[in-house]
Amino acid sequence: GIQVEQSPPDLILQEGANSTLRCNFSDSVNNLQWFHQNPWGQLINLFYIPSGTKQNGRLSATTVATERYSLLYISSSQTTDSGVYFCAVDPPLSGYSTLTFGKGTMLLVSP
């Protein structure tokens, strides 16, 4: 099946710093989503971005489908940004549009 690799696995930032999280995938995809899992376990949708660039406040994402990677940018980080960030993809032949998750990036933003 498709492989999804996220980097870095862990990241510690000072409040106010910027960061870039990367997601590489091994095959073409129909769908790519970025999620933030908060300390209570809730997965929050950040971006639905199979290709192109999107921005939402301090967050933005870019997916280059032809090169099989996606980037999530966090600017002026805040302590509330802490948590795990997951990239998940839906390969074309997955049938019911199932998502395959990467292992995540654990982000800790300190005050």
Add this chain to the structure above:
Amino acid sequence: GAVVSQHPSWVICKSGTSVKIECRSLDFQATTMFWYRQFPKQSLMLMATSNEGSKATYEQGVEKDKFLINHASLTLSTLTVTSAHPEDSSFYICSAPRVGGLSTQSYNEQFFGPGTRLTVL
């Protein structure tokens, strides 16, 4: 965004009992829903695909008699962990895709419930 709810949010039960978890799409219909399992400090692993009006599709290694799935309506799927044992303790999360658009440019974004933390004593 779309809203998916789960109930209960947490449950503690004795070994050997069965536990039912409900997943509802509150503001959209979902002919398909998905059940995931997440162990501490790990990623989400797909367990099964729940299909309204037909049998669920289970991933390799997931016991269908252990994890019973019923998709009773276009907004409700249930997961029953039968004869639960301590090794079944985990965080269970459901999701539902909201689909739309044209055949040439469709979207298929998945929304997740808040999860159910199951502890089996």
